[in-house]
Amino acid sequence: MSGTPIVMGVDIGSTTSKCILLRDGMVLGSAVESHGAGTGGPQRAMNAALRSARLEAMDISCTVATGYGRNSLSVADTARSELSCHARGARHLCPDARTVIDIGGQDVKIIRLDGDGRMQDFVMNGKCAAGTGRFLDVMARVLELEVSRLAEVGRHAKEHLEISSTCTVFAESEVISHLAAAARIEDIVAGIHCSVARRIVGLARRTIPQPTVVMTGGVAQNAGVAGAIQAELCLPLRVAPLPQLVGALGAALYAADLKQEDST
Numbered sequence: 001m002s003g004t005p006i007v008m009g010v011d012i013g014s015t016t017s018k019c020i021l022l023r024d025g026m027v028l029g030s031a032v033e034s035h036g037a038g039t040g041g042p043q044r045a046m047n048a049a050l051r052s053a054r055l056e057a058m059d060i061s062c063t064v065a066t067g068y069g070r071n072s073l074s075v076a077d078t079a080r081s082e083l084s085c086h087a088r089g090a091r092h093l094c095p096d097a098r099t100v101i102d103i104g105g106q107d108v109k110i111i112r113l114d115g116d117g118r119m120q121d122f123v124m125n126g127k128c129a130a131g132t133g134r135f136l137d138v139m140a141r142v143l144e145l146e147v148s149r150l151a152e153v154g155r156h157a158k159e160h161l162e163i164s165s166t167c168t169v170f171a172e173s174e175v176i177s178h179l180a181a182a183a184r185i186e187d188i189v190a191g192i193h194c195s196v197a198r199r200i201v202g203l204a205r206r207t208i209p210q211p212t213v214v215m216t217g218g219v220a221q222n223a224g225v226a227g228a229i230q231a232e233l234c235l236p237l238r239v240a241p242l243p244q245l246v247g248a249l250g251a252a253l254y255a256a257d258l259k260q261e262d263s264t
């Protein structure tokens with residue numbers, strides 16, 4: 001394969017592995033696979049992305065890894081932090097992004113950027129799962145729903161039932177109490193979305209968020225959470241296209257920079 005080099009970004013998260021292949025800033029292939037750091041997920045994601053682009057591993061001229069498991073990918077030329085990669089990817093997709101809200105399986109990152117896309121400030125959640133994908137995964141399981149269906153179910157809510165505890169264990173008990181009281185599942189789901197939004201906006205306010213606010217990460221696929229965050233934040237919010245792949249995209253853009261530096 002000749003011409004402009006093909007580069008790879010791999011985002012090894014806590015719950016999923018993501019891979020994207022770029023040439024000249026164009027996406028040639030991508031994949032999201034379940035299972036993240038310390039599993040076969042990263043290799044499966046790379047294989048699936050290569051297959052989708054009809055390429056072989058030897059066609060890749062530079063690979064950058066990011067995410068929780070970024071230092072464990074032996075085929076990577078180097079690694080970059082998740083903060084840098086999410087900021088870079090979000091800014092590439094939304095050039096006016098000044099605040100990035102990334103919600104993954106275990107982490108929440110709020111990144112504030114200056115007008116040139118440089119990181120000015122950031123805040124992350126602690127060890128607590130409140131406001132993360134894990135919180136939503138646990139609640140979906142209690143409600144016997146796929147996490148991918150929460151937004152659709154929450155859309156039919158007539159009211160938001162209060163989930164007052166941010167602790168996943170206590171919040172799960174509250175959801176069980178609502179179920180035992182024969183509350184509508186739609187109203188419980190809307191309450192869960194509001195609970196996540198309150199937690200995220202509480203964190204985001206520490207960075208004095210500026211528009212345009214862009215949401216990335218797997219949870220951004222839940223329009224119910226995105227809508228609740230926008231309402232709580234009182235700022236317009238855009239969901240990045242293919243939000244779960246934004247970190248991998250940022251890593252691939254760094255890989256393209258490295259190739260560019262090599263050739264100059």
Ligand code: ADP
Pocket residue numbers: 012013014015016017036067103104105106107132133134136137147148149217218219220221222244
């Ligand atoms: P990580 O990088 O930490 O592994 P991701 O950014 O991949 O995390 O996000 C994983 C989370 O995204 C899951 O915990 C789940 O709650 C949420 N998620 C995954 N797929 C969907 C979907 N189709 N709809 C809504 N939420 C989703």
